[in-house]
Amino acid sequence: MNRYPVWKYAILVIVLLVGVLYTLPNFFGEAPAVQVSSAKATVKVDAAVQQRVEEALKAAGVTPDFVALEGNSVRARFAASDTQLKAKDAIQKALVPDASDPSYIVALNLVSRSPVWLKSLHANPMYLGLDLRGGVHFMLQVDMQAALTKKAESYAGDIRTALRDKSIRHGGISREGQNIDIKVRDEATMTAARNLIADQFTDLQATSTPEGTEFKLRVAIKPEATRKVQEQALKQNMVTLHNRINELGVAEPVIQQQGLDRIVVQLPGVQDTAKAKDILGRTATLEVRLVDEGTEARAAETGRGPVPFGSERYLERNGQPVIVKKQVILTGENLTDAQPGFDGQTQEPTVNLSLDAKGSKIFRMITAENIGKRMAIVLFEKGKGEVVTAPVIRTEIGGGRVQISGRMTTAEANDTALLLRAGSLAAPMEIIEEYTIGPSLGADNIKRGIDSVVWGLAAIAVFMCIYYMLFGVFSSIALGVNVLLLVAILSMLQATLTLPGIAAMALAIGVAIDSNVLINERIREELRSGVSPQAAIHTGYERAWATILDSNVTTLIAGLALLAFGSGPVRGFAVVHCIGILTSMFSAVFFSRGLVNLWYGRQKKLKSVSIGTVWKPDTDTAVAKTN
């Protein structure tokens, strides 16, 4: 009765093997490495970059352990820190010739020392949270109201143009908060305006109210469109943050959305909060100017003459110089959106810009005067300008909707739109939570966490072995397996391990032993009432199982509640807590039974089991007395 079929043992062995395999990387420690990632949205890190890194290292006479392309970065691992520094210099020199305008970020990093074959199995060490490795954490709140106001402003401009196109006369369009008010004289105009909005602006909703003898049409952004605006604003802010953080040269920045209107930024290893904050809060500016197409400028473009007075020389992204007039037509403030798209007739990829009311007015004027000439959109970051695109003006552009087309691939259109958008934040942000953890504190926290787990585990194991003898040994092994599986699953999921997570691990061990105590006590009880050892083991496990299930489910309910409503440290605790409960059910019941079965199951005439003293009261019926 106490035998497992072969397949059950097979499951146990497989689970154990997988557990060991995925726990292994945690023991190798970390080695110094150099990481190369893209500094610009338009620069991709690919196999070619990897090759360049390899060549640079070879030229410098530095031999890395390996150079690998992982996701969006190339990493080279080294045996010692001095080779790491030497390699960094070599790679920096090869990949970033102009330090003021880097295309790549070359950063020092630590990577796992685990062998390549483990890596190829995606077996990586647990991902440590900031409180364990040190770094900076920010939580930023995006001002969605401002984003909506900005959007309403741009719609107001669009509506004005649309009404003019259809020759619908209105008595003024104004933005009131996040609504747009249109005044109209009579009912017929009102209906016409309303139909137009319903036709052309699917994201808007118009309601009319009579106002004296006139009518007022109040236009609001539909709730679902509002959501879309907010999503886009958040995404754009994240992209912008990404671009800015790239400059910090952080190896593994984390930029995550949290909730509907928050962004979490984590910069492991960064200690200088002030600089980080400065960079996060900076605004890049976008300027629209005209290209100087005089003969002197042409000469300057090809390098045959000086840049004419009143103009400046900038580089286009492909490295071609463009001479641009100093006079600024528009700035990024007037640009409300930039999206990639396709031309309706030619099916060419395009970039579509939307300008606000003021912007469209100026733009129409300028384009009317400069048909056939080029204009340049210049992005300034860190005081350095770069021409994003310099298209030719074909016609007068009114209405604030600008289409840039020609000689672009879809990918280029995407990149250009991204760059134009990334120039500014869609909505202002505010830091609402911030913490910095020094590297020494992180190392202390790891040590303390591990110490508590190890000592607690040892104390419990010693007690179990003394009190329950061989069954105590089984329970202790099961407990060890529980920790192994917990670490393996955390490594597999790459869930972030924090100090509260380690605390949860310790607590999980304390709770997991409950199942084994329940089982062992049940077996003793059965033995006490005179059942044969084999039957006692069987019923002991069977009966304890129902109780174990109940008690684990209630604990799991608490864990899930924490997971659902907790944030920050509580979440880190809850994840480990929940996984710990699940692994404990496996190890304490299924695995320990396997051990017991293996040891005792084959002995047909089992006289006694080693489970400590089975004390019997003088009369067997004393405990279960019957009246």
Add this chain to the structure above:
Amino acid sequence: MEFFRIKKDIPFMKHALIFNAISFITFALAVFFLLTRGLHLSVEFTGGTVMEVAYSQPAELAKVRETVSGLGYPDVQVQNFGTARDVMIRLPVQKGVTSAQQSEQVLGALKAADPEVTLRRTEFVGPQVGEELVHGGLMALAMVVVGIVIYLALRFEWKFGVAAIIANLHDVVIILGFFAFFQWEFSLSVLAAVLAVLGYSVNESVVIFDRIREAFRKYRKMTTHEVIDHAITSTMSRTIITHGSTEAMVLSMFFFGGPSLHYFALALTIGILFGIYSSVFVAAAIAMWLGVKREDLVKPVRKDGDPNDPHAGATV
């Protein structure tokens, strides 16, 4: 080894009234301290800035306090954190000054006074986050309570669900009472500990209820009283050993885990101790007052194939 050589069922329920009175008094005291003293909430809930700095020599708190309040912060708390060399400084939220300016200003002033000082950690939390945390905490508590009552009602009987949750909420209030009385810092990790305790000690009650159900089936002649006494007595050994083991783990965190885990472990310790008390003496007693009967648990209908009942058909 066998610690528990109990010959007869201990008549716990005879003294149920006394136990309930003790619980009630502790509970009332806890509520009293919570109301009069209130919780010493951490910066996570209240908003503000916390800085942890380390000195190479044991720090003079009075001097640090003087330096910081010299910067014009009216309500500054300066205390040792972990060792004599580590100092924790708490600053309230100030309008018009960003967190970065605050922490840099303070660190600058401290450095001027003693160049050896190093920043270990800063933490800034805006006031709106705190409100959400309180809301989230209460929601989590509500979800735990409702979830557990529903689960126990399905698995056993509503009376058990209610009894278990009353007994364990009383633990939670008592833990909070301790934190209020001693003015220990109530942080997010303590909140996690409190909710974990709730789940953990409910599981204690579940073990006893399980036994009560079994005893109702097995010993048909016993009265409710005796059944509960029997259930508690027979699970006693397991209760003490399990809690002892968990407590060993928690103590290990208390001693080795450093200051960050200090209050977490403390909350768990109180929770575990009162958890034993309340599930043994309070939960069952409440179930008794609520009038648990054999018929509630041993239903003839249940015998034929309730998939949720592992003991279906086990009645003799």
